Amino acid sequence: MNVVTPPEKxxxxxxxxxQEVRWCPGCGDxxxxxxxxxxxxxxxxxxxxxxxxxxxxxxxxxxxxMATYGFHTIHGRAPAIGTGVKLANPELDVWIVSxxxxxxxxxxxxxxxxxxxxxxxxxxxxxxxxxxxxxxxYSPTSRAGTRSPSxxxxxxxxxxxxAALALGAGARFVARSVDTMQAHLPYVFxxxxxxxxxxxxxxFQNCIVYNNGVFSQFTDKEIADDNEIVxxxxxPLIFGKEKxxxxxxxxxxxxxEVVTIGQNxxxxxxxxxxxxxxxxxxxxxxxxxxxxxxxxxxxxYCQPAPSYDDGVxxxxxxxxxxxxxxxxNALLRRGHTWTITD
Amino acid sequence: xxxxxxxxxxxxxxxxxQELGSAVVRFAGDSGDGIQFTGSQFTxxxxxxxxxxxxxxxxxxxxxAPAGTxxxxxxxxxxxxxxxxxxxxxxxxxxxIMNPAALKAELPELKPGGLIIVDTGTFxxxxxxxxxxxxNPLENDSLAPYRVIKLDMTAMTLEAVKxxxxxxxxxLRCKNMWALGFVYWMYDRSRQPTIDWLNEKFAKxxxxxxANIAALNAGHAFGETAEMPHDLHxxxxxxxxxxxxxxxxxxxxxxxxxxxxxxxxLVGLKMTFCxxxxxxATSILHYLSNLMEYDIVTFQAEDEIAAxxxxxxxxxxxxxxxxxxSGPGIALKGEAMGLAISAELPLIILNSQRAGPSTGLPTxxxxxxxxxxxFGRNGDSPLAVLAARSPSDCFNVAIEAxxxxxxxxxxVILLTDGYIGNAAEPWLIPDMDTYERTPVSFRTxxxxxxxxxxxxxxxxxxxxxxxxxxxxxxxGGLEKDSETGHISYDPENHQKMTNLRMAKINGIAxxxxxxxxxxxxxxxxxxxxxxxxxxxxxxxxxSALRDEGMDVSHIHLRHIWPLPKNLGDLLAxxxxxLVPEMNTGQLKTLLRDQYLVDAQGLNKVSGQPFKIAEIxxxxxxxxxx
Numbered sequence: 026m027n028v029v030t031p032p033e034k035x036x037x038x039x040x041x042x043x044q045e046v047r048w049c050p051g052c053g054d055x056x057x058x059x060x061x062x063x064x065x066x067x068x069x070x071x072x073x074x075x076x077x078x079x080x081x082x083x084x085x086x087x088x089x090x091m092a093t094y095g096f097h098t099i100h101g102r103a104p105a106i107g108t109g110v111k112l113a114n115p116e117l118d119v120w121i122v123s124x125x126x127x128x129x130x131x132x133x134x135x136x137x138x139x140x141x142x143x144x145x146x147x148x149x150x151x152x153x154x155x156x157x158x159x160x161x162x163y164s165p166t167s168r169a170g171t172r173s174p175s176x177x178x179x180x181x182x183x184x185x186x187x188a189a190l191a192l193g194a195g196a197r198f199v200a201r202s203v204d205t206m207q208a209h210l211p212y213v214f215x216x217x218x219x220x221x222x223x224x225x226x227x228x229f230q231n232c233i234v235y236n237n238g239v240f241s242q243f244t245d246k247e248i249a250d251d252n253e254i255v256x257x258x259x260x261p262l263i264f265g266k267e268k269x270x271x272x273x274x275x276x277x278x279x280x281x282e283v284v285t286i287g288q289n290x291x292x293x294x295x296x297x298x299x300x301x302x303x304x305x306x307x308x309x310x311x312x313x314x315x316x317x318x319x320x321x322x323x324x325x326y327c328q329p330a331p332s333y334d335d336g337v338x339x340x341x342x343x344x345x346x347x348x349x350x351x352x353x354n355a356l357l358r359r360g361h362t363w364t365i366t367d
Numbered sequence: 368x369x370x371x372x373x374x375x376x377x378x379x380x381x382x383x384x385q386e387l388g389s390a391v392v393r394f395a396g397d398s399g400d401g402i403q404f405t406g407s408q409f410t411x412x413x414x415x416x417x418x419x420x421x422x423x424x425x426x427x428x429x430x431x432a433p434a435g436t437x438x439x440x441x442x443x444x445x446x447x448x449x450x451x452x453x454x455x456x457x458x459x460x461x462x463x464i465m466n467p468a469a470l471k472a473e474l475p476e477l478k479p480g481g482l483i484i485v486d487t488g489t490f491x492x493x494x495x496x497x498x499x500x501x502x503n504p505l506e507n508d509s510l511a512p513y514r515v516i517k518l519d520m521t522a523m524t525l526e527a528v529k530x531x532x533x534x535x536x537x538x539l540r541c542k543n544m545w546a547l548g549f550v551y552w553m554y555d556r557s558r559q560p561t562i563d564w565l566n567e568k569f570a571k572x573x574x575x576x577x578a579n580i581a582a583l584n585a586g587h588a589f590g591e592t593a594e595m596p597h598d599l600h601x602x603x604x605x606x607x608x609x610x611x612x613x614x615x616x617x618x619x620x621x622x623x624x625x626x627x628x629x630x631x632x633l634v635g636l637k638m639t640f641c642x643x644x645x646x647x648a649t650s651i652l653h654y655l656s657n658l659m660e661y662d663i664v665t666f667q668a669e670d671e672i673a674a675x676x677x678x679x680x681x682x683x684x685x686x687x688x689x690x691x692x693s694g695p696g697i698a699l700k701g702e703a704m705g706l707a708i709s710a711e712l713p714l715i716i717l718n719s720q721r722a723g724p725s726t727g728l729p730t731x732x733x734x735x736x737x738x739x740x741x742f743g744r745n746g747d748s749p750l751a752v753l754a755a756r757s758p759s760d761c762f763n764v765a766i767e768a769x770x771x772x773x774x775x776x777x778x779v780i781l782l783t784d785g786y787i788g789n790a791a792e793p794w795l796i797p798d799m800d801t802y803e804r805t806p807v808s809f810r811t812x813x814x815x816x817x818x819x820x821x822x823x824x825x826x827x828x829x830x831x832x833x834x835x836x837x838x839x840x841x842x843g844g845l846e847k848d849s850e851t852g853h854i855s856y857d858p859e860n861h862q863k864m865t866n867l868r869m870a871k872i873n874g875i876a877x878x879x880x881x882x883x884x885x886x887x888x889x890x891x892x893x894x895x896x897x898x899x900x901x902x903x904x905x906x907x908x909x910s911a912l913r914d915e916g917m918d919v920s921h922i923h924l925r926h927i928w929p930l931p932k933n934l935g936d937l938l939a940x941x942x943x944x945l946v947p948e949m950n951t952g953q954l955k956t957l958l959r960d961q962y963l964v965d966a967q968g969l970n971k972v973s974g975q976p977f978k979i980a981e982i983x984x985x986x987x988x989x990x991x992x
Contacts, residue, residue, distance in 0.1 A: 357799070360615065
């Protein structure tokens, strides 16, 4: 019998490549890369079994900096290529790295369908609300009024909410984090990795060159506590510097409202408790934005369902069980044949 | 329950059947008349009676066109005989007409003096009006140049099936079987294969099976007993000189499907087939979806781009990625083909060509995607292109495409067309044990591994799969260093990589058989050079003219890119080069460019295959003047 030696535990450095990282100095992508290298070391995956697939954009350079397998593909198509990788080898651990233009504009269709199918892979959407690589045009997540080289008078389009779109597409795992949250990011990555099926993670990522500070209204240290809420399953939805703000269901409406604990007789018992498995709640949390609401960070929704991979495997097993052993000569002779003799 | 009539042997014919060498029969009726079923049953029975044959299903684009209209006419043509058959036939000897619209649409296909078998029961005022007839053509002299057999098939079918309780609508659906039974009598075919088929198809509806069989038998019995006009006593066609062995009929779509399955097995790969439905390519997806036991996964993607991208992802992970479409879908796949070229991954791209541009004529055949296949991508982006010549040829071409894709780590485009895909012919079923098995070897040794270090002979890079320890690497669509695969913006490296990609594809020619002629000498007055589904027409035309003593040869290309390495020398031996194509001259341009020869085009884009006579006359024009 072979003695199986447990693989040596890898460190974050083992997941870094020798390639020079080419993002702009101060780009939020550096922090995400660091968090990912740490996460993979922590959860103990192997380099050979991990595949990063990306499309086009600043975020799409990510695979070059991970010492795993990596495929930098074409604009918007990474979910389709990742799906193909899983179809061929469901054992591989696939991470899709994408941006707001890649995933929501040119690749919007593929995002919709990979989520709906529930292919067992992780999708990271680096949302910086701008096109970085093409030098600063507005993106599908840019807020109305965004001035950019292609919208000198301000964008007249309404932005899409990535998390709400994912939920609408039928995603079974939707989470959010922020590039600067170095403790939270690995937690979200780990949760995404644990989840069987498509895990969708939106990361608010600061583009220091073309959209600097676009998330500062809820990420700046001084005001973050009052403008973002970090979700925890089973815990009351409380936030604020003083931990005295909370979310509750607005009486008589199918809606949320922010209330202050200690005012108007409101106690902690009135505050809604976060339930990751509640899709309706997840939808409302996804759409919250300042100034009326805090931005929801963390796992908005996690409700596993059988994955696409499971379905394919089931069909394959059934076909093999019912089949005739995969004999080519038998295949060619199915149905009517006849013999001509001399 | 009426007793099902047993099939009787034909009684000793009171009159002699007329001997024929071959015949072209066309069934035509409304889309709802079951014409395609009728045609394929006649094909089956004809093949089993030892004739060679070729078919041409010609159906409308509409799924359920309004009943009785000319644009709703569905037709099925079969050419069969005791001689070698290469095409579905230029002109029909006989048409079976199920309604006025079919008569209107199909009469131009019938040769003067040809037979019309017509169901008079459908020639109502209303149906005549729908077919834009002012007068009933059965009652004036407009059909005088033909021999017409008027039969009230509608009434006779209703009578034959009246005891089965199907209702009038259900009963009328048996009419195609009545017609088939009659045509079986006319050509002395066995009804048994069709009876077996009906019993199997309607196993759960025994009344429907019995009614259809009764209609089939009634049509046959009518032929046996009725006094026919024009002194007709049926025809007899001798056995073709066919090589002994086990046969089946096969359409191009079936042969292509099985060729893919076989090709993947021969190189030891699982297959991931990713496709988006499009006419006329969809049936391959349907067939493969039923073959999961052969280590095939099929994936109906959300669009054409996702289809090719998921196939590329599958190849990257060690499966054989295959995607399939028709011209418009292939256009959408262009960018991703470039990725597969740049990443140097094996990939099979099937194009069942149809008439274009844009949506064009989805159900009509054309071969106008040669430029698209050879040149249709951004950048210098060479890949291999092959074309199948006939339904059964699809089998070996698919195997060859897979061999090239995995040997050279390259995407391969395989061109078929709507005609090849739908047409059927008898096929001597190959013995797969005689095919060479050459399993792919994936790279596993980390020692000295570099993702773009090439095999000296093939210039292929190693296929290193995710999941292999020690080979972790990154690839993509950005230009790569010629060895490490790292991103490289170095100008000299780009020159080198462009040259290498081109040299690799050109080098495929080293592994190809030398081009030979199908008919005729390898030098002379004229070479007729074809590719794809024009094979049959060109071959018949050249054979016929050679029999008359004309100095003409037929060259047919399977490999469109790279071209066989001796093709230039071969062409140089001919005074004239004629290139018949169902496009405006795409191979002609390629040949002129590659070999500086004075290739002349013979071009047709009517959505219909070439007639033999059209090619004959083009050759005559050039050689007799």
